[in-house]
Each structure stands twice: as structure tokens, then as C-alpha cells.
Amino acid sequence: MSDFFTMSILVATVASGIRLATPYLLAGLGETVGQKSGVLNLGVDGVMQLSAFFAYWTVLETDNLFLGSIVGVVVGIVMGVVYAVVTVVFQAQQGISGIGIFLFGLGFSDLMFRRQVGTPRPANQLPELPIPILSDIPVVGEALFEHSALTYLAFAMVPLLAFMLRSTTFGMNIRAVGENPQAADSLGVSVAWTRTFAILIGNAMAGLAGAALVLELGIFQPNLTAGLGFIAVALVYFGAWRPAGVMSGALLYGLVAAVVLQWKAQGIIPRGASDIAAMAPAVLTILALVILAGRVQAPSALTRPFSRH
Amino acid sequence: MKLTRHLLRLLALLFSFALIAAACGGSDDSSDSGGDDSSSDSDADSDDSDGESSGGDTISIAIVAPSASDDLAFTQSMIDAIEALDRDVDLQITDGTFVVDDAAAAIRGYAVDGVDVVIAHGTQFGGSLAEIAPEFPEVTFIWGTSSDTQGLDNVFAYFPAADEGGYVNGVLAAAVTETGNIGVIGPVEAGDAVAYINGFEKGATDSGDVSVAITYTGSFSDVALMAEAAQAHLSNDVDVLTGSSQAVVGAVGVASENDIPWFGTQANQTSLDENLVVASQVYHWEVVLEEMLALRDAGTLGGEAFEVNLENGGLEIEFNDNFELPDGAREAADAAIEGIIDGSIDTGA
Numbered sequence: 001m002s003d004f005f006t007m008s009i010l011v012a013t014v015a016s017g018i019r020l021a022t023p024y025l026l027a028g029l030g031e032t033v034g035q036k037s038g039v040l041n042l043g044v045d046g047v048m049q050l051s052a053f054f055a056y057w058t059v060l061e062t063d064n065l066f067l068g069s070i071v072g073v074v075v076g077i078v079m080g081v082v083y084a085v086v087t088v089v090f091q092a093q094q095g096i097s098g099i100g101i102f103l104f105g106l107g108f109s110d111l112m113f114r115r116q117v118g119t120p121r122p123a124n125q126l127p128e129l130p131i132p133i134l135s136d137i138p139v140v141g142e143a144l145f146e147h148s149a150l151t152y153l154a155f156a157m158v159p160l161l162a163f164m165l166r167s168t169t170f171g172m173n174i175r176a177v178g179e180n181p182q183a184a185d186s187l188g189v190s191v192a193w194t195r196t197f198a199i200l201i202g203n204a205m206a207g208l209a210g211a212a213l214v215l216e217l218g219i220f221q222p223n224l225t226a227g228l229g230f231i232a233v234a235l236v237y238f239g240a241w242r243p244a245g246v247m248s249g250a251l252l253y254g255l256v257a258a259v260v261l262q263w264k265a266q267g268i269i270p271r272g273a274s275d276i277a278a279m280a281p282a283v284l285t286i287l288a289l290v291i292l293a294g295r296v297q298a299p300s301a302l303t304r305p306f307s308r309h
Numbered sequence: 310m311k312l313t314r315h316l317l318r319l320l321a322l323l324f325s326f327a328l329i330a331a332a333c334g335g336s337d338d339s340s341d342s343g344g345d346d347s348s349s350d351s352d353a354d355s356d357d358s359d360g361e362s363s364g365g366d367t368i369s370i371a372i373v374a375p376s377a378s379d380d381l382a383f384t385q386s387m388i389d390a391i392e393a394l395d396r397d398v399d400l401q402i403t404d405g406t407f408v409v410d411d412a413a414a415a416i417r418g419y420a421v422d423g424v425d426v427v428i429a430h431g432t433q434f435g436g437s438l439a440e441i442a443p444e445f446p447e448v449t450f451i452w453g454t455s456s457d458t459q460g461l462d463n464v465f466a467y468f469p470a471a472d473e474g475g476y477v478n479g480v481l482a483a484a485v486t487e488t489g490n491i492g493v494i495g496p497v498e499a500g501d502a503v504a505y506i507n508g509f510e511k512g513a514t515d516s517g518d519v520s521v522a523i524t525y526t527g528s529f530s531d532v533a534l535m536a537e538a539a540q541a542h543l544s545n546d547v548d549v550l551t552g553s554s555q556a557v558v559g560a561v562g563v564a565s566e567n568d569i570p571w572f573g574t575q576a577n578q579t580s581l582d583e584n585l586v587v588a589s590q591v592y593h594w595e596v597v598l599e600e601m602l603a604l605r606d607a608g609t610l611g612g613e614a615f616e617v618n619l620e621n622g623g624l625e626i627e628f629n630d631n632f633e634l635p636d637g638a639r640e641a642a643d644a645a646i647e648g649i650i651d652g653s654i655d656t657g658a
């Protein structure tokens with residue numbers, strides 16, 4: 001255990017936790033925007049899977065990481081359009097539609113991977129971009145300020161989205177249609193368009209999460225997300241539909257996973273307990289959800305389609 | 310208005326079907342599908358082998374496997390083995406069956422379709438096979454990795470002595486490491502992964518004063534977790550890595566990024582990094598598949614378990630010529646192979 005508390009190991013563990021938290025944070029923030037407008041999207045994992053493939057394929061073909069990230073976002077938006085048509089225009093049941101999107105993303109990314117790539121091949125990875133001055137701060141600098149551009153972007157989105165939801169007209173419209181769409185409609189707010197834009201923002205961020213995941217790894221394989229998108233949905237509840245809360249959840253999940261991996265590497269966790277320890281992040285999240293249950297209020301119109309008739 | 314609403318609902322229904330159809334499309338290959346998938350490659354092999362085939366009529370074989378057929382690991386090892394068979398094969402593949410119930414449905418579907426041989430390539434499919442195999446006594450089921458046929462007359466079992474190749478890789482790793490710290494990443498502590506890792510640890514520690522740190526991530530498919538497990542090893546001064554499962558591609562990426570030598574298992578992983586993959590233990594299931602099919606030809610549909618190992622050629626250590634080994638390392642590996650085959654070396658299995 002003594003080795004764990006050396007500075008270099010602690011720094012490496014915190015940095016690892018932040019890397020692990022990044023895709024959860026991006027996807028969770030996007031899902032927060034969608035749910036605030038009253039739309040639950042269980043298809044996040046499928047959108048991430050699809051965006052991850054297209055981002056990877058783009059980088060494989062062009063070596064352009066920026067283009068790969070953009071493609072990930074665009075694929076997310078395209079899937080958002082599909083989801084908006086299904087849930088806002090056709091008013092289909094959101095849970096089932098989301099599962100349909102998830103299955104489509106999982107299957108189609110697998111199909112495309114086979115047809116266009118075949119065997120896993122390494123692509124360019126996102127480089128670390130140390131932030132001048134901040135990265136020179138002893139200990140903290142290396143742990144917090146030597147990450148990829150998408151990691152910084154993810155954390156920068158937290159105050160931006162919080163401001164947008166709290167202080168802008170669009171953000172207030174999102175909250176209004178998520179709490180009481182009939183009242184919002186009577187005041188002249190377009191519920192359909194507001195929800196559509198919220199879905200597009202959510203899916204764009206899920207697409208960016210998929211791109212961040214695959215470009216950090218530099219390689220794709222089928223089912224790359226391994227259920228990550230579903231954890232991100234759970235983190236929205238954990239974070240009580242607040243961007244800062246979602247960030248706390250993502251960091252908790254990532255840091256616990258990183259500590260467990262470090263303890264395994266150092267033999268602190270015995271091999272026999274390895275599989276049980278792997279569940280620690282999920283168990284902690286569930287415990288937190290149980291503790292928070294009843295203390296937080298979901299958007300009142302969450303999962304409820306809106307119709308004037 | 311009512312008609313428009315009905316039309317919209319019909320469109321929504323059709324769209325849902327389209328989504329589900331597309332989702333299913335990714336996980337099922339058949340030999341008729343064309344394109345560049347492995348099943349059509351297999352047919353090409355069959356065509357090329359005119360005049361060399363020893364098995365007579367074309368045999369239909371179906372594989373049901375948990376990961377992608379081109380995973381550079383467990384599933385690909387079986388696809389490669391079928392392609393290496395010296396007989397005409399009509400191959401069908403259902404891969405990516407992470408869910409056992411899906412795999413069971415595929416296994417049953419192939420049996421109903423009258424496929425000659427169904428390969429259930431995953432230890433986790435054993436329970437399903439125990440239910441399905443007795444219902445189709447004319448079909449041969451091949452199941453692995455397992456050393457047990459569950460007492461079923463139409464089930465052959467197969468398993469690798471993965472500890473043997475693991476031991477050899479461990480001997481090589483002990484020669485390659487400079488810090489004396491070696492990192493190992495596995496999925497869950499079961500099956501051939503644990504055999505490989507235990508063999509690797511014994512080979513390394515038998516060959517020098519080295520420390521082997523082992524991490525099981527708890528997942529066969531979480532690539533990001535494997536990558537971070539590799540990062541955790543590197544922060545502890547590890548300078549050689551190995552790992553088992555289809556998710557190791559993430560760990561190999563970390564090894565590449567940090568110029569860390571990597572040892573592969575299940576399939577040749579040199580293509581993941583042509584300079585840093587030192588050697589790979591490769592499964593050649595075709596060695597035992599040929600025996601099983603010969604027994605089937607003679608009327609025995611199952612009831613035996615087969616092991617692939619270094620002695621029967623079912624396991625092979627494939628070296629990467631681009632990686633320059635330290636003096637004496639190759640000789641030490643060859644001596645280990647010889648010792649394992651003649652029984653003078655105990656791999657700890």
C-alpha cells in the first residue's frame with residue numbers, strides 16, 4: 001500500500017481517472033440537456049459506438065484527428081435527427097426507441113468495421129497538450145493539465161452548459177418544455193423545436209464522446225463502448241440533472257476505476273478478489289443513486305411526448 | 310387526418326424494423342455473403358485446394374463465437390484454423406454473440422438447418438450446448454475451450470495448453486526486460502487466459518530475478534479499461550507487457566505509444582505494432598479439428614476432448630523478425646519449448 005502513496009503513482013492515478021471520466025462526462029452532459037427537455041435517450045451507447053467507428057475510420061484514412069472528431073460529432077447529429085423524428089415527430093415511446101438506436105449503432109458500426117477495415121489497425125492517437133504555465137505547477141500540473149484537447153473540452157463544457165441551461169432563453173425554454181410542456185406551449189415556446197435542438201445537442205456530445213474514446217485509444221473494435229453510454233445515462237440521475245453533478249459522478253466513476261487498476265497492478269487487491277473489485281465503480285454509483293433517490297427531482301415531463309390534442 | 314396519423318405510425322413501425330434489421334446485419338456472416346469477410350475467404354481456399362483435398366465431399370461447418378471474427382485473438386484463431394483445414398468447407402459464421410442466449414439461438418438455428426458441424430467457440434456456451442446437442446444426434450458439436458464433453462456422444466471438446474506458450478513468452482520477457490518489472494493484463498481469471506498468465510509468470514520468474522505484476526480487468530471487451538490497466542503498470546516502472554483477450558488492442562496501443570515490447574497470445578498480433586510485438590503464441594486449432602473430422606467421417610460424432618499443445622503443433626510461438634532479441638533469448642526460448650515437449654520443464658499448469 002505504501003507504494004500507492006508515492007507522488008508519481010498518485011499523479012498517474014488521478015490522470016488515469018480523468019482520462020477514464022472524459023467519455024462519461026461528454027455523453028452524460030449531452031444526455032442532461034436532452035433529459036432537461038423531457039427526452040430520455042437510451043441510445044447514447046449506440047450513438048457513441050457509431051461515432052467512434054466513423055471517427056476512427058476517418059483518422060485511419062486521413063491521419064487528421066481534428067477531422068475525425070468533427071466526423072464523430074456529425075454522426076451524432078445525424079443520429080439525433082433520426083431520434084428526433086422518431087420521438088418528437090412520431091411521438092414514439094422514448095425508452096424503446098432509444099434501445100432501437102442503441103442496437104442500430106452497435107450493429108451498423110460492427111458491419112461497417114468489417115466491410116471497411118476488417119482487422120483492428122492502429123490509427124493516430126490524440127496527443128497530450130500540456131497547458132503552458134498550468135502544467136508546470138508541481139504535482140497538480142501533471143495530473144490535471146497534461147491531457148488531450150477533447151478532455152479539456154469536456155470539462156470546459158460543464159460551466160458552459162450550466163450557464164446555458166440556467167441563464168439563456170434557450171436554456172430556460174429547454175427547462176420549461178421538460179417541466180411543463182403545455183405551459184411552455186401556451187407561452188409561445190415551440191416544444192417540438194426546443195426538444196429537437198436539445199436532442200441534437202445531446203447526440204452531438206454523445207458523438208464527441210465516442211470520438212474521444214476511440215481517438216484516445218487509437219484503435220477500434222466492435223462493441224468498443226462496452227456499455228459506457230448506459231453508465232453515462234445513470235450519471236445524469238446521479239448528478240441530479242446538473243452539469244456539475246454529472247461531472248462529479250463521471251470523476252467518481254473514473255477515479256475509482258483508476259484506483260482499482262492501480263491497486264491491482266501493485267498487488268494490493270489480491271488476484272482472487274480481482275473480479276469483485278472490478279465492480280467497485282458500478283457499485284459505488286448504484287449506492288450513490290440509492291442515497292440520492294427521493295432527494296432529487298427529475299424533469300416532470302421526462303419521457304412524456306407532447307401533443308396539443 | 311386519421312389516415313395521415315395511421316400512415317405516420319406505419320412509417321414509424323417500418324423504420325423500427327429497418328433499425329433492428331440493420332442492427333442484426335452486423336453480426337451474421339454466411340458463405341454466400343460475398344465481400345471481404347472471412348467466410349468467403351474460406352470458400353476461396355476450398356476452390357484453390359482442388360486436387361489436394363483429402364476430405365472428399367464438402368462439409369458444412371458453422372462457428373458461433375463471442376467476439377469479432379477478425380479480433381486478432383480468440384475468435385480469429387478459430388476462423389484461421391477452419392481456413393487452414395485440408396478439406397472443402399462450406400463455412401458460416403455468427404460472431405459477436407456477447408449474449409449467451411443469442412449464441413444458443415444461433416447454435417440451435419444451425420443445427421435445425423442441418424449443418425454438419427457446429428462449433429460453439431466459447432466456454433460460456435457449454436450450458437446451452439448441454440440442452441441443444443441431445444436434440445440433434447446427427448450433428449457434431451465442437452465446443453471449447455473445455456476439457457470436458459459433458460458426457461455427450463455428439464460433442465467434441467478442445468482446449469489449449471496455453472500455459473506452455475505463456476511459459477515460453479515469459480522466458481523471453483525475462484530476457485527482454487531491463488527494469489526487471491513485467492506487466493500482465495487479463496480479462497477475468499478463467500479459461501485459457503489464466504492458464505496463459507500463470508504459465509507466463511512461471512516462465513519469467515524461472516528465468517531470472519524479475520517481478521511480474523498481474524491485473525485482471527474483469528471484462529473481456531472493455532478496451533479502454535485494458536489500456537488504463539497498461540498505463541497503471543507503466544507508472545510502476547514496468548518495461549515489458551503482455552495480455553490475453555480480444556480487448557488487449559487497447560493495451561497494445563499504450564505499449565506502442567510508450568515503446569514497450571509486447572507479447573501476444575491466441576493469434577499473431579504483430580500487425581498491431583510491427584516493431585514492438587516480440588512474439589505471439591498462436592493457436593492452430595486445425596491440428597485437432599482434422600482429428601475430430603476424421604473421427605466424424607468414420608462414424609464417431611463426438612465424445613472426446615482434444616488438447617492443442619507445443620508437442621502436437623497446435624501451439625506455436627511465432628517470432629517477429631523486426632524485433633531484435635537480446636543475445637541468448639531465442640536460444641532460451643527454444644530450450645524452453647524443447648523442455649516443455651520432453652517434460653523436463655513444469656509450466657505450473
